[in-house]
Amino acid sequence: MRPILLQGHERALTQIRYNRDGDLIFSTAKDQHICAWFAHNGERLGTYHGHQGALWTVDVDPTSTMIASGAADNTVKLWDIQSGKCLKTWDFDTAVKRVEFSEDGSQLLAVTEKRMGFLGTIVVLDINRDVNAEQSGEKVLVITCEDAKATVAGWSYMSKYIIAGHEDGSVSKYDAKSGEQLDNRQVHEPDALVTDIQWSSDRTYFITASKDKSAKLVNVDDLEVMKTYTTDTPLNSASITPKKDFVILGGGQAAMDVTTTSTRQGKFEARFYHKIFEEEIGRVRGHFGPLNTVAVDPQGRGYASGGEDGYVRVHQFDKGYFDFTYEVERQARAAQQM
C-alpha cells in the first residue's frame, strides 16, 4: 500500500470526502481553500476560492455535481464542481463545523459553533439540484442545542433522522422533519468530545470517534452501541469500509500535548479494526502529526487520511487487504455458497 502524498494544503487538514464514485477526493484545511483531487493518481483537479476563514468541512452531493463547504468565516458555500463557481453563500452567526448532504442531495445540514453568546445549532437548508437554478436562502429547520453543543451531525437513511454528536460525549437523534429530539444517549465518556460521525453505506448505522480514545458503532434506530473499538490515543476520525467489514480510526496525541510525548509515541497512525470482532488488524504509519480526518472510498478501493501535518495520504488497498479474512468468516461464506 504505497500512499500518494497530496501536498496541496499549507495547514492542518480538517476534512476529506470522496465522491460517490470514489474517483474524486475533496479536502479542506485551515488554509481557506478547498482542493479537489483525482483519487487514482493524486493529480489536483482544482481549488475552490472564496472563503475568508479556516475551512472546517466539505461534502459532495450524491451526483457529484456540487459540493458544500463550511468555514470559520461563518458561511456555508455551495459550489459547482465542474466550473468551480460559487453558487450560493449562506451566512450564519458563528463558524460552521460540519455540513452534510442528505442521501438524495435535496437537503443540506450545517452544524454551527456555540460562540459569542450564540448557542450551537443544526440548520437544514433546501438544495436545488439544478446547477443553474437559484438556491433558496431560507433555513428550513433550526435545531438549537441548549445543553451541550453539537460538534458533528449527519442524515440517517431515508433522511428520516438527524444524528448529532455532542461535546459532552453524547449522541442525539432528531426528527429530520420537525427537529424534535427523539433520543439522547451517553455513548462516550462524559465530557469526551465526539469528534466524528461517519455512516455505513446504507446509513442504518454509524461510527463515532471521540477524545475518550474509543470509537463506537451505533445503530440508528435505538442509538444502541453495537461495537466498541478501544485504542490508546484520542481519536479524531473514524470511518467504515464498504466491501470489507473493517473500520479505520485516526487520531493521535493532540498538538498541544505533543511536547510532553516522545515522537515515537505520538501514535500518529491509522488503525484498522475488524468491525464485527472489535479486534485490531493493522496500522498504517506515515503522518507526523495527529490524523484529523480519515475517509474511505465508497467503492471500497482505498482510503485517504489527512493530518495536522498538512498532508493528505491516499492509499489504494492491495491484494492482502482484500484477501484478509478470519477463519469463521470463510466458513460462513462457504456455508452460504453451499
Next chain:
Amino acid sequence: MAPSFNHLPDPEEEDYDEEEELDFSDLRERFEVQLEEGLDTFVVIDGLPEVTEETRPKLIKFLSRKLNTMGKVREDSVYMPLGDDGKSFKFAFVEYSTAAEAAAACKQLDGVALDKKHKMEVNKLTDIERFGREGRIDEKYSPPKLDDFQEKEHLRSWLADPTGRGRDQFVIYKDTSVQMFWNNEKDAPELIVERPNWTEAFVQWSPQGTYLTSMHSQGVQLWGGPSWLRQKRFAHPYVNLVDFSPGEKYLTTWSHRPISIPEDGHPQLAPEDDGKNYVIWDIETGKPLRSFANLDLPSTGTDEAGQPIKRKMQWPAFKWSADDNYVARLTQGSSISVYELPSMLLLDKKIIKIDGVMDFDWAPATPRRDGIKTYEQLFCYWTPEIGSNPAKVGLMSIPSKEIVRTLNLFSVTDAKLHWQSDASYLCVKVDRHSKSKKSLATSLEIFRVKEKGVPVEVVEGIKDTVINFAWEPKGDRFVIITTAEVVAPSAVPPKTSVAFYCPEKVKGAGVGNFKHIRTYDKKNSNAIYWSPKGRFVVVATVSSQQSFDMEFFDLDFEGEKPESDKDLTANLQLMNVADHFGVTDIEWDPTGRFVATSSSFWKHTMENGFHMYDFKGEQLREEPVEKIKQWLWRPRPPPMLTKEEQKTIRKNLREYSKVFDQEDADRGASADLAVVEHRRRLLDEWLAWRSTTEEDVKNGRLDAGLPLDPIEGLIKKTDESEDKVIEEIVEEIVEETEEIVN
C-alpha cells in the same frame, strides 16, 4: 499556665477604664490567653496514715518531698482537712502548678508506698468528680459481655489460587481507585476487586502479603482475606508512613505532625502519646505498644544561603531484627536504642552508646555463625573517623551485646551497609577520599559472617564511584554500577558501567574469593533488580529522561562457558534487552517468574501504564493505565516446605512440570476454541441484524414511495455511444544513441 486569679483584670482599677474607650473586644477574643480555670491541676491523695493537728505538718512535709518529684508543690498547697474529732480523713488535696504535672503525678505516684502499711492512691480531682459521684457507678457487678466467637476468613487463602495455577496477585492504585488482579501472564489480568477511594495516599503490602495497608488521615487500615474485609485499624492521626516488622507482628506508623490527643480522649491512643510522632503497634491486638517523638538531630552544616541543611529523614527509623524480637533506633552520632518486644522496654534498660555512629542495619536473617551455639540477632554499624581514631565498622550481637567483629578503616567519607539476604555476607561499600580529598574511590569490604572469626575480604580494583550495589538474594554473587566522578547535575547523566562479581571455585565446601566476572561499559543503567530466587538479574535505567532500557542477565547460563570464566561459579549471559518508555518502577514477582515494569503518574504523565515480562526478558503484555500511581506484586510468606522437601521437588521437576505443561496447553486450546466460538457468535449476530435491518429499510422505502436506491434516479442516463474514450500514450525515452553506419 497555672490557674491563678491574681492577674485577672480588675474592673475597678483606674487604667482599666481608659482602655475601655477603645473597643478591643474582637482582638481580645482572638488573642486573649485562655486561663485554665478548671480543677485539672488538683489531685487527691488517698491511703494516707491518720494524723492529728500536731503530726499533720510532719506528714505534709514528708509528702511534699514525694510530690515534688513530679512537679512543683508548695507546702501550703497541700490541704489535709481534719474531722471534728481532730483526726484527719486519711486523704489530702494537692495543687500542682500545671495540669501536666498533675497528670504525671497521677501516673507516676499512684500506688507508691509510703511505708509498709500505707500506699498512696493518687487521682485527679476531676476524675473523682467524674466517676466517684453517687449513682455514677453501678453498685452491682455485671460481667463484661464477651462477643461470640466469629470465624474469620483465612488470611492466606490467596496462596491457594482458585484455578490451582499458583498465580500471583498484584494491586494497582490509579487515579483514586485501587484494583486487585490475578496475573494472567499474556492474557488480560483477572480483576478480583476494585474499590474507589480505598486509600488516601498510597497502598502498601505487609512483608508477607497478608495485609494490604491503606492510608487515611485518621490512621492506617489493614485489609485481607478472600473478601477483602478490614482486619485492623490503627488510628494514628495524619499518618504519613508505615513500616511492618518482617514477621508481620508489629507495625510502626509515623506522622510528621505530633499526635495531639483531644480533650475527650482518643479511641486507641492514651494521653501520654500526645506530642509523639511514632507509634509502634501490635498488629494482632491492634493496641499501641509505645510511642516516640521525632529525634531532633543537630544539623551538621549550613547550605549556601546560610540555612541549616535539613537532614533527610531516615526511614524506617525503627529497624526490626529478623525475628521480630527487637526494634532499634539510631541516634546519629551517639547511640543505638534497642527495645525488646513485646514489652517495648530498653534492652537491659540501657541505651547502647557508640560514639559517632552514623548508620546501622540488622541482619535480615538470624545468622548461624560458625562455632557459635546460641544464635543471636546481629546488627552492623559504622562510625566515622573521630580525631585520630580510625573509622570503624562493627558487628554487634543482641541480646548479649557482644561485639563480634570490628574493622578499622581510613580516609572514609561515607559507608553503606549491604546485607546479603541470608545474612551470610555483609558488604560495606566504603567511599574513600584521596589524601588531597579531591577524588573519591570506592572499596568493598565483605564480611563473611558465617565463617569462623568473620574474615573480611576486600574487593579491589574499583576505580570509579560505586553508585549501586546489590547482592544476589540467597546467593553469593553481586552486581555493582559504577560511574566516573559525578559532576554537578547536568541534563545528560554520566555514563555508567555495570560489573558482575562471583566467588571463585574452590575445592571442598567453602566459598572462594570474590572475583570480577565482566564489566559492561558505556551504559546508562542506574538500578539493579535481582530475582528474589537469585540467578537472574535485571539491570535497568529508571526514572531517566533519555533511556529506558532493561537488560536481563542469567548468571547460570546453561550454554557454553567461556574459557576465561572456568574458575568462576557463574556463567554470565545477557539474555534479552527490553525497552519501556518512561519506566519508573521495576518489580519481580515473589516467585521470580515475572518482572513487572510500570511508569507511574507520580513521576511523570507520559504513557502511564505497565509492562509484564517473563524472567527471560520476553515481553508478555503491555497495558496503558491512565493515571497509574502504584503497581505492586503481593508478596508471599516463606514456603512451609522444608529444605529437603524443596530439594526433592526441584529434583523431580520434570515429573511435575509435565502435568502443568499439559494443563497450559489444554487451557490454550480451549481458550482458542472459545475465541473462535465467540467470533462465530458475533458474526452470526451481526449478519442476522443486517438482514433484518436491510429488510426493514427496504420496506420503509417502499412504504414511503422512495426509490430503493436514492441516487440512481438522479444521475442522468448517459448514452453509451456518447462516451468518449481518451487514450493517453506516454512515451518515455529511455536512451538515445546515434550510430553512424558507413
